[in-house]
Amino acid sequence: MMSTRVHKVGSMTFGITLVAVGLAYLTHLFLPALTYIMIIRAWPIVFVLLGTEILLSNIKVREDVAFVYDKTAIFLTMMVVCFAMCMGALSMCFEKSIHITL
Numbered sequence: 001m002m003s004t005r006v007h008k009v010g011s012m013t014f015g016i017t018l019v020a021v022g023l024a025y026l027t028h029l030f031l032p033a034l035t036y037i038m039i040i041r042a043w044p045i046v047f048v049l050l051g052t053e054i055l056l057s058n059i060k061v062r063e064d065v066a067f068v069y070d071k072t073a074i075f076l077t078m079m080v081v082c083f084a085m086c087m088g089a090l091s092m093c094f095e096k097s098i099h100i101t102l
Helices: 010-030 036-039 045-058 069-102
Strands: 004-010 065-069
Touching: 004 010, 004 045, 010 036, 010 045, 010 069, 036 069, 045 069
Parallel strands: 004 065
Antiparallel strands: none
């Protein structure tokens, strides 16, 4: 009897998104030329990653692998992107208000 493996599409994109957002904000700490606006404007990359993962999963589907969307990972990916955008906007507002009051 052959068992069916399950491939959850979205999990890889979630991991890549967490690493990319974390690295972007960490890079900003040491390289201020990478502005928050640049980081926030990069959000469509998440859709490119998710679409690529879906396409590659469809191409590589074998008969013994079940293809399932990981709705939780996709939802969490979108939440991380929204959180990162809000944190970048808040940080940018704080930086602007400090420069105004000084």
